[in-house]
Amino acid sequence: xAVISQKPSRDICQRGTSLTIQCQVDSQVTMMFWYRxxxxxxxxxxxxxxxxxxxxxxxxxxxxxxxxxxxxxxxxTLTVSNMSPEDSSIYLCSVEGTGVETQYFGPGTRLLVL
Amino acid sequence: KxxxxxxxxxxxxxxxENLVLNCSFTDSAIYNLQWFRQDPGKGLTSLLxxxxxxxxxxxxxxxxxxxxxxxxxTLYIAASQPGDSATYxxxxxxxxxxxxxxxxxxxxxxx
Numbered sequence: 001x002a003v004i005s006q007k008p009s010r011d012i013c014q015r016g017t018s019l020t021i022q023c024q025v026d027s028q029v030t031m032m033f034w035y036r037x038x039x040x041x042x043x044x045x046x047x048x049x050x051x052x053x054x055x056x057x058x059x060x061x062x063x064x065x066x067x068x069x070x071x072x073x074x075x076x077t078l079t080v081s082n083m084s085p086e087d088s089s090i091y092l093c094s095v096e097g098t099g100v101e102t103q104y105f106g107p108g109t110r111l112l113v114l
Numbered sequence: 115k116x117x118x119x120x121x122x123x124x125x126x127x128x129x130x131e132n133l134v135l136n137c138s139f140t141d142s143a144i145y146n147l148q149w150f151r152q153d154p155g156k157g158l159t160s161l162l163x164x165x166x167x168x169x170x171x172x173x174x175x176x177x178x179x180x181x182x183x184x185x186x187x188t189l190y191i192a193a194s195q196p197g198d199s200a201t202y203x204x205x206x207x208x209x210x211x212x213x214x215x216x217x218x219x220x221x222x223x224x225x
Contacts, residue, residue: 006157010155031211033212041217042203042215042216042217042218043158043203043215045212048211048212090155090157092157092158094158096211101145101146101207101211101213102146102148102160102163102207103211104160105150105157105158105159105160106157107156107157108155108156108157110155
């Protein structure tokens with residue numbers, strides 16, 4: 001299994017500002033994923049981030065709003081840009097499992113936009 | 115497109131009860147099914163993973179079963195405790211690295 005940390009764990013932000021969330025893994029992984037979980041909802045995949053290439057965004061998510069960096073095999077960032085109250089969610093980072101189809105999840109970043 | 119449904123959406127029980135949480139999926143061509151636990155405002159903790167060739171997995175007081183042909187899985191929690199209070203999410207992998215999640219069952223076990 002992989003151990004994943006995220007920073008910050010939570011934040012309260014003003015509308016119109018941006019927040020960058022960091023995800024650190026204790027081992028090298030090819031694929032990292034960013035999810036959003038809105039209040040009372042399940043997880044929705046924002047994008048898949050592979051090292052050395054542009055992130056692949058799911059329908060409804062765009063790079064201008066959620067730019068992602070993947071500078072190496074153990075680290076990724078997700079920025080939530082020009083935030084509005086609708087962006088209030090838990091943002092989760094995950095990585096692929098090895099040998100079996102699964103993912104390991106970070107502790108999440110709880111974001112509240114006022 | 116795969117759809118995952120979890121029933122019930124919420125459950126409140128007294129301590130000591132045995133519980134069954136249900137997960138159904140529309141496309142039976144899955145590789146794995148996984149149950150997660152999520153505490154309020156937190157990330158996901160993996161509980162049990164059932165590969166498509168398996169029928170069930172057990173860990174402590176938890177037992178998960180899988181019936182691919184009927185598109186169903188159940189998570190059985192024996193002798194529930196207040197510490198079991200959390201949201202339980204079911205996720206299926208069906209041929210890609212992107213899982214489909216259900217909306218979860220919110221469980222409260224009161225003393």
